């Protein structure tokens with residue numbers, strides 16, 4: 001089965017207040033919507049529905065990783081626009097998710113997908129556990145039996161053709177896609193939702209979401225250290241930048257001591273050994289190799305394991321060449337290779353006050369730290 005995800009984020013978040021729409025506000029270092037999108041990144045196709053005013057922002061944040069579609073006046077219109085955009089894309093199943101539910105987890109997504117083997121529609125929900133009242137003017141006016149009542153969540157999953165037909169037949173709108181599916185006569189299975197899968201609706205929900213994320217977050221710190229000796233030559237490669245010098249660095253690859261230290265820091269954070277384990281120096285194919293290959297491999301491995309690189313800090317230890325004039329270009333090059341924002345990368349340098357091998361200008365040393373955070 002080929003599964004697409006539609007993430008609706010074209011609302012204005014009026015109940016949450018706070019200036020900008022809630023899906024663009026920051027939650028633990030990235031936007032609410034970025035968390036929601038990351039949860040579905042393993043699916044073959046992700047469509048994000050945005051308010052027409054937000055399209056440029058969507059391109060800046062997600063680039064070509066997702067398909068962007070303009071939303072409509074209400075949630076159902078937004079979903080229908082995305083379904084129409086996917087028509088003909090050979091998707092057999094579709095998951096429809098609120099961009100405002102950033103804490104959805106993989107296990108819940110998998111439960112919905114698995115249920116679609118047996119039924120045309122399935123959605124997560126949690127049983128109501130509190131007593132229910134009716135009320136008016138701050139007075140309880142009645143009670144409501146909670147037996148058989150559920151709180152509906154997303155992603156709601158459907159056989160693609162069935163939900164597209166249902167939306168076309170019922171353009172009048174509804175609170176969610178289960179309601180549209182039921183109007184079209186589709187049976188909908190309930191799968192176990194999650195208390196953590198809250199929808200950010202009011203301002204206070206941000207603090208709750210931060211708390212849940214903080215408790216779940218897997219933060220890894222890694223460090224790396226490397227040394228390369230000088231040899232004859234007229235330049236060195238440091239953090240991917242060619243720096244003119246009256247010596248070169250000796251090494252099996254391009255001897256980029258800063259990039260090697262950073263690569264080892266990323267492997268270290270994942271307990272994945274070091275460069276030598278992934279690219280053995282005994283293997284002639286890595287002789288003279290650009291160290292970009294090593295750093296890109298470590299960064300991709302981190303992504304595959306569900307981590308993002310939150311920051312990286314590299315220190316080069318040498319008397320010469322002077323690093324300061326090149327530090328910004330080096331940070332930008334490392335950021336490009338790792339696929340992260342340059343403001344999250346630092347390159348700095350220190351001398352060792354003419355002490356030791358770096359002080360005697362026999363070589364360059366580097367130490368690096370990287371922080372990985374679970375998505």
Ligand SMILES: Nc1ccn([C@@H]2O[C@H](COP(=O)(O)OP(=O)(O)OP(=O)(O)O)[C@@H](O)[C@H]2O)c(=O)n1
Pocket residue numbers: 008009010011012013014015016023049071072073074075078079098099100101199200201
């Ligand atoms: N025209 C709309 C309205 C809502 N949504 C999306 O549907 C989800 C659930 O809606 P809700 O929480 O009600 O979001 P808002 O409409 O933005 O909130 P509010 O009602 O407070 O303005 C959100 O991810 C929202 O962005 C949408 O894509 N298009």
Ligand SMILES: C[C@](O)(CO)[C@H](O)COP(=O)(O)O
Pocket residue numbers: 075098151152153154175176177199201
């Ligand atoms: C789809 C939904 O998330 C199900 O709980 C919800 O109905 C959408 O949000 P709203 O606050 O009802 O607009």
